[in-house]
Amino acid sequence: MHRVTRHAPGHGGADGAAPGDQGDTQHRHFTARRGFVAAAGFGMVGVYFLWAGYGAAPLGFDGGHEAPAEDGRGAAPEPSSAGHAGHGAAASGSSSEEFRKLSEAFVEQNKLADGSVQPGRAMQDHAMHGAAPQGPVDVYLMAYQWGYAPSVLRLETGVPYRFRMMAVDVAHGASLQLGRAGRMVRLRPGTQVEQALTFSQPGEYLLYCTVYCGLAHDRMQGRVIVSMREAQS
Amino acid sequence: MKEHHALIDGLKALPAADQRLLKSCIAAALAALLLGVVFGAATALARGGFVELGPLTGYRSMTAHAVSIFFYWLYFAQAGLLLVFATVFTSHRHGIEWRWAAWLGLALMLAGFAASLFGVSSGTPLLYDAPPELGREPSAALGATYVGYLLLAAGLFCVATAGIATTVAPLARGEHDRMPVVSFAACAWAGLLMVSAIAAANAFLPSALWALGLRGAPAEYATGWHILFHNMHYLPLMATVLVWYVLVEALTGVKSIFGARFSKIVFALYLVFVPPTSLYHMFLEPNLTEAVRVAGSLLSLFISVPTVTVFLVIVASLEVHARAHGAKGLFGWIGMLPWRNPAMSAIGFAVVNLALGGALSFVLIQEKLAALLSDTFFVPGYFHFLTVGTVTLTFLAALLYVLPALTGRPLWRPEVLRWMPHLASAGLALFGGAGIAAGYAGVPRRVLEVSYDGAAPAAWTALMSVVGSGGALMTAALLVYVYALLRNLMPLGTAAPAGGEALPEVRWGEVVTGAQRAWSGPLAVTILVGLTVAFTMLAFELMRALPLTAGAGAVH
Numbered sequence: 001m002h003r004v005t006r007h008a009p010g011h012g013g014a015d016g017a018a019p020g021d022q023g024d025t026q027h028r029h030f031t032a033r034r035g036f037v038a039a040a041g042f043g044m045v046g047v048y049f050l051w052a053g054y055g056a057a058p059l060g061f062d063g064g065h066e067a068p069a070e071d072g073r074g075a076a077p078e079p080s081s082a083g084h085a086g087h088g089a090a091a092s093g094s095s096s097e098e099f100r101k102l103s104e105a106f107v108e109q110n111k112l113a114d115g116s117v118q119p120g121r122a123m124q125d126h127a128m129h130g131a132a133p134q135g136p137v138d139v140y141l142m143a144y145q146w147g148y149a150p151s152v153l154r155l156e157t158g159v160p161y162r163f164r165m166m167a168v169d170v171a172h173g174a175s176l177q178l179g180r181a182g183r184m185v186r187l188r189p190g191t192q193v194e195q196a197l198t199f200s201q202p203g204e205y206l207l208y209c210t211v212y213c214g215l216a217h218d219r220m221q222g223r224v225i226v227s228m229r230e231a232q233s
Numbered sequence: 234m235k236e237h238h239a240l241i242d243g244l245k246a247l248p249a250a251d252q253r254l255l256k257s258c259i260a261a262a263l264a265a266l267l268l269g270v271v272f273g274a275a276t277a278l279a280r281g282g283f284v285e286l287g288p289l290t291g292y293r294s295m296t297a298h299a300v301s302i303f304f305y306w307l308y309f310a311q312a313g314l315l316l317v318f319a320t321v322f323t324s325h326r327h328g329i330e331w332r333w334a335a336w337l338g339l340a341l342m343l344a345g346f347a348a349s350l351f352g353v354s355s356g357t358p359l360l361y362d363a364p365p366e367l368g369r370e371p372s373a374a375l376g377a378t379y380v381g382y383l384l385l386a387a388g389l390f391c392v393a394t395a396g397i398a399t400t401v402a403p404l405a406r407g408e409h410d411r412m413p414v415v416s417f418a419a420c421a422w423a424g425l426l427m428v429s430a431i432a433a434a435n436a437f438l439p440s441a442l443w444a445l446g447l448r449g450a451p452a453e454y455a456t457g458w459h460i461l462f463h464n465m466h467y468l469p470l471m472a473t474v475l476v477w478y479v480l481v482e483a484l485t486g487v488k489s490i491f492g493a494r495f496s497k498i499v500f501a502l503y504l505v506f507v508p509p510t511s512l513y514h515m516f517l518e519p520n521l522t523e524a525v526r527v528a529g530s531l532l533s534l535f536i537s538v539p540t541v542t543v544f545l546v547i548v549a550s551l552e553v554h555a556r557a558h559g560a561k562g563l564f565g566w567i568g569m570l571p572w573r574n575p576a577m578s579a580i581g582f583a584v585v586n587l588a589l590g591g592a593l594s595f596v597l598i599q600e601k602l603a604a605l606l607s608d609t610f611f612v613p614g615y616f617h618f619l620t621v622g623t624v625t626l627t628f629l630a631a632l633l634y635v636l637p638a639l640t641g642r643p644l645w646r647p648e649v650l651r652w653m654p655h656l657a658s659a660g661l662a663l664f665g666g667a668g669i670a671a672g673y674a675g676v677p678r679r680v681l682e683v684s685y686d687g688a689a690p691a692a693w694t695a696l697m698s699v700v701g702s703g704g705a706l707m708t709a710a711l712l713v714y715v716y717a718l719l720r721n722l723m724p725l726g727t728a729a730p731a732g733g734e735a736l737p738e739v740r741w742g743e744v745v746t747g748a749q750r751a752w753s754g755p756l757a758v759t760i761l762v763g764l765t766v767a768f769t770m771l772a773f774e775l776m777r778a779l780p781l782t783a784g785a786g787a788v789h
Contacts, residue, residue: 041542182675
């Protein structure tokens, strides 16, 4: 025999005085009990297990090791900045003006005849022909209203690059369109962001701003041209 | 015999001065909605390539749309609904306590709206988050922008004060020994409004002083903005589920089968779960440490708990009563709801849209996916499911009930209005569907044109055309609502033809309930989790397929 409840219409939601407000009865179907509803309310928390399956959560299914890099493949070998990530802003760094000078020097040293910039070019001129660079190749990318310096970068597949990026006037974004999807960072004036990137496929990729930065925001763009690294002799 | 109807009877019994105040709040809300919708249509059509606005007009339209909708439509409407719920379900005989504070609050909010519109129309377009660095130098337009937000915050604080006073006064007078559920929820809602008003002062006061030439440029703006923004975009959601809670009883006579105390605990959960989960808006901020990002993701997993639980309370209560009333099959009870009532139609679609928006929003709380999606069109793609498809439809549903009770005039063409959620949701499906696809592909938000001189994939422009088309459909539906409500508020021409007929409702509240099952809610949650898993897996797989390997680096 089921205990029944009777509800009177009236005062805007269940009130303490109504008989039905005695709450659950043991004879209710379990789907209509408080405990079930309270537990089901946490249903979305179960998405954690998907994150863990992709190694993107603490105590993931990879044995609780460090979560992988943002692309889910596992962190790329970190250059000299290893260990800094996750520890917040360093105590010191470049100001916008210092970064501008570093960036301009980088462009000057690595500029090609067509105005594009090939990072590591200066280093390669002095190195053994075709030898792989020792360690990551530094790339300076400066974002400003409304462009990037350098505006055209020439990179190679399989080469680890260490991008050093900063916005020097207002906040900007730096997003690469990489075929079916993209990858972005947000840049704030005076804060240098470093990221290790290694391209696996050649192509000409659009670089564009993803943080609104003024009236010409949707004109702010650059190119990253990635070519296949030639076979080593 | 006429049914007892707590909401409508309570509104009709309010003192005339309270009715004038509530109608004024609703009029302000509709004005903001109208402006926001018009500017939103202009923005969507420009983005879709259907009209050419140029950058100055285009970005001003985008700013005016966001400011009018996010800051003013949603908050004028909340001010009115908060006072309705606080007074009708507490002590409608006494009306609104500290009415002068509510009037002052409304006046401050209106002054804020005027200042914000001046700022939008006369200065450099800053978009609604208005970072001071974009303004470059102090100016009257910049000052108006921040002062407008501060006036809005001060106004909300005053209205919330009146709302809390209204809910607690009967306790102080000894009329109640405990607070009714809706009054309790309204009190919690008002508390969060006050917290948000303080957060707004924290975010905007330094910038306002700078813009008025009274101090130097603020050193930090983004963090204060994100904290404020997080609270401000969850407040309408809390209001939404409370409106559902109230309207479902108005439409069906059904009250929660889980008791008052349980409902109060669930509404109180918003105070617990909303404030600590703001970090996920900041995942791309360069100074945020990895540990904070991970903590932000984990905390954000709990943001859905109060909303999902209220949804389950409502759906289980409805289903149990409908089954006791003879509903057959797994979903047969849904067909018995009064769908010809435009308010029922609106909140029905709002529930579906919330599921879609909620599932998509959960993709963004995973910090590893921020680099793929955070500043893309994925964001407006998902949040329009919430702002338009859920919150706005729900608030409009409430106004369809509240306004005729206040004016005494019948609703204009309810048989037309009940189809508007279909039209708005069809537009939303185009806007949101194409927008989400665009976001996955990397299309940036907050731009007017996406071709990048032909360097962007051709699909980007095509997707934006679909977004623009969807925006036009949503606009049409919302304009019909605005017309119907304004006509009720300020009767134009001949009298409305509805003849005072009551809107369709069902009365299931008196039915005896027993061991009826309530599977629809848990099934809906299962579908919600499934959608979230699918959208999240798609994002992870897209990241895996990128032709590059990325490692985190240092921040200096």
